[in-house]
Amino acid sequence: MQTRTIEWRNGKVVTIDQTRLPHETVFLELKTCEEVAEAIENMKIRGAPLLGAAAAFALALTAYNSRAKTVEKLIREMEKAAETLKKTRPTAFNLFWAIDRILEKAKTFEGNAENLATFVVKEAQKIADEDVEANRLIGKHGANLIMDGDVILTHCNAGALATVGYGTALGVIRAAWEQGKHIRVIATETRPKLQGARLTTYELKSDGIPVTLITDNMVGYVMRKQLVKKVVVGADRIVKDAVINKIGTFTIAVLAREHNIPFYVAAPKSTFDLTHTSSDVIIEERSPEEVTHICSKRIAVEGIDVLNPAFDITPLEYVTAIICESGILYKEDFGKFRTSCT
Ligand code: MRU
Numbered sequence: 001m002q003t004r005t006i007e008w009r010n011g012k013v014v015t016i017d018q019t020r021l022p023h024e025t026v027f028l029e030l031k032t033c034e035e036v037a038e039a040i041e042n043m044k045i046r047g048a049p050l051l052g053a054a055a056a057f058a059l060a061l062t063a064y065n066s067r068a069k070t071v072e073k074l075i076r077e078m079e080k081a082a083e084t085l086k087k088t089r090p091t092a093f094n095l096f097w098a099i100d101r102i103l104e105k106a107k108t109f110e111g112n113a114e115n116l117a118t119f120v121v122k123e124a125q126k127i128a129d130e131d132v133e134a135n136r137l138i139g140k141h142g143a144n145l146i147m148d149g150d151v152i153l154t155h156c157n158a159g160a161l162a163t164v165g166y167g168t169a170l171g172v173i174r175a176a177w178e179q180g181k182h183i184r185v186i187a188t189e190t191r192p193k194l195q196g197a198r199l200t201t202y203e204l205k206s207d208g209i210p211v212t213l214i215t216d217n218m219v220g221y222v223m224r225k226q227l228v229k230k231v232v233v234g235a236d237r238i239v240k241d242a243v244i245n246k247i248g249t250f251t252i253a254v255l256a257r258e259h260n261i262p263f264y265v266a267a268p269k270s271t272f273d274l275t276h277t278s279s280d281v282i283i284e285e286r287s288p289e290e291v292t293h294i295c296s297k298r299i300a301v302e303g304i305d306v307l308n309p310a311f312d313i314t315p316l317e318y319v320t321a322i323i324c325e326s327g328i329l330y331k332e333d334f335g336k337f338r339t340s341c342t
Helices: 033-041 048-065 071-086 093-107 113-143 169-178 195-207 216-224 249-258 331-340
Strands: 006-009 012-016 027-030 151-154 184-188 211-214 230-233 237-239 242-246 263-266 311-315 321-324 327-330
Touching: 006 048, 006 113, 012 048, 027 033, 033 048, 033 071, 048 071, 048 093, 048 113, 071 093, 071 113, 093 113, 113 169, 113 263, 113 321, 113 327, 151 169, 151 216, 169 195, 169 230, 169 263, 184 195, 184 216, 195 211, 211 216, 216 249, 230 249, 242 249, 249 263, 249 311, 327 331
Parallel strands: 151 184, 151 230, 184 211, 230 263, 263 321
Antiparallel strands: 006 012, 012 027, 237 242, 242 311, 321 327
């Protein structure tokens, strides 16, 4: 998994359709902001850091395709595109962070509309490049927490596919593996969209890292059997009091605490939303079909009520440490959260 998941190529955004993995590797060539928004909504593009880069490239497409003659008009077009993008997936903070970064820089840009379009494309590229650098650093710091012989449980997919490259939680695992540590991974399947079963096992197997797939409801069993040494997960948003990540993360954190297993969260600072608390965050609710069906096949009777929150909230008290590109922030330091991780 060395290649980048998203690239700007001659006025198009090229990315992998993650809904087709692991059976088929299909590349999408997206030409408009709307096409990127559709791909995000339908989870062809997914994972918080990748959503940030995709949103940045979507604004780049808007700027690149624009016929606006003035900077003011181009900014208005980008603001409209930003509104569309921000409605796609409300929980992942990186999406909002990347859009706001581009719009803020565009508003102070000095030059004509054509130069601004070139600038936006470059800024989107910079966001993508920075993500890979951040993940490499997360891996380097996080690998210090992993010992030879460890078995690490991870949830959902916080790998190269969820980022521009290398991954966050899987970046930590990859870096430890690259250091020659003999580790093994337990991946939860991650219902309803099966990112663990479809994507995490695919990535790890490609890299030759031993991985065992379990269903989500086996976590208590493997922990009680002392088969797990550490948990490492990613995050969609880290707020002042909690980590928000794929539905099921909180259950794993509670079980980890019960069994005295360290629970680590790996995320770049573009995931940190430290002006808000968990009660401010919108948890995305997705379509009932994701629960009533598996791979488009109905498994539940028709006409039943369904709850389908895509993420849950893990209070910081359950988190042993947060690994970001600046280093490892331990539980004891969460009080000085804002200043420590800068
Ligand atoms: O719904 P998804 O697949 O976009 O959710 C992804 C996750 O929950 C990941 O753990 C998170 O985005 C971190 S990815 C580095």
